[in-house]
Amino acid sequence: MANAIWVLGNGQLGAMLAHAGKPLALDVKPIDIMAPPAEQLPMQASDIVTAEREQWPESALSLQLSQHPQFINSSVFGRLADRFTQKSLLDELKVATAPWQLVDDSVSEQTLHQTYGDRVLLKRRTGGYDGRGQHWLKQAEATSIPADWRNEAIAEQAINFDEEVSLVGARTHDGRCVFYPLTLNLHQDGILMASIAPLPRLAAFQAEAEQMLSTIMHGLEYVGVMAMECFRVGDKLLVNELAPRVHNSGHWTQAGCHIDQFQLHLRALADLAVMTPQVNFQCVMVNLIGVDYDARWLSLQNAELFWYDKEVRPGRKVGHLNLSVTEPQLLADSIAKLQQWMPSQYQAPLAWILQHYQG
The missing domain is CATH 3.30.1490.20 (ATP-grasp fold, A domain)
Structure with a gap:
């Protein structure tokens, strides 16, 4: 087992990776690469490096991390960070895209x-x-x-899509792939506002989506969690974007699955047992965008709050709520309260959740 898993970046994804590492006895160390310390990190040859983002500024510290021989997927981040090379890859692999x-x-x-x-x-x-x-x-x-x-x-x-979905999956060192159910997503002004998974009606697209993401991960010899955002156009999927990391649309797995996306990513990187995630119940994720902390969220019986402890700014992701859908009325009651407590830009996304969660 690795001595440590270093993460390029210490934002909310890095923090949640560190949290997920504790039950696995993994020492996960997110590193601030925007304002890095001057000294070198005490890295060992058996340590592993991953990243919470596709790009980072060059510094002595980021070079130490990115040039480490156990930087998993080192060639992938730059390739997918550039939309030209990302789209070229999709064409090369014959995966449908716009x-x-x-x-x-x-x-x-x-x-x-x-x-x-x-x-x-x-x-x-x-x-x-x-x-x-x-x-x-x-x-x-x-x-x-x-x-x-x-x-x-x-x-x-421009794609006149019917809806936006995403697939989060993982590939192991020996090339085995596992997946979560497809997730239905709602974006507002280009920012993810809400996700719902699983939905029975999306099961018809699961095999196609898994084949697409498997092709991509195998083509890159990728290890760990990857997210694939798609447009559904009729009975077909078109890849919109890829993320070589844990992803916002996979946050629902923290409440809805027995292995969440953060643990799954760490298991794959560290070559620990990777099981097909078991879905315990449907879950709704509500992104908290540019809103102040509200302690009333904690009073929702089916809610788990993840607050990122970041400065609140317009358009900035500062947290998310996972709402477990064990009973329809419980979800309806929680959404009704959120409609009273949340600002105007949340009224349409909350109504969207009530419209779509039953699928």
């Missing part, structure tokens, strides 16, 4: 509209998440390609 191309110097707005239609989504190759780093080209409004986005962005066809 039609796309690089926005290079030769591309014009006219040619993009001719190829993809009157609405084209530009995405920065790196750095954009939670709705940032995106720009719409709308033919009716004659919007243009930002000058500094050329060669730094891809263009995607």
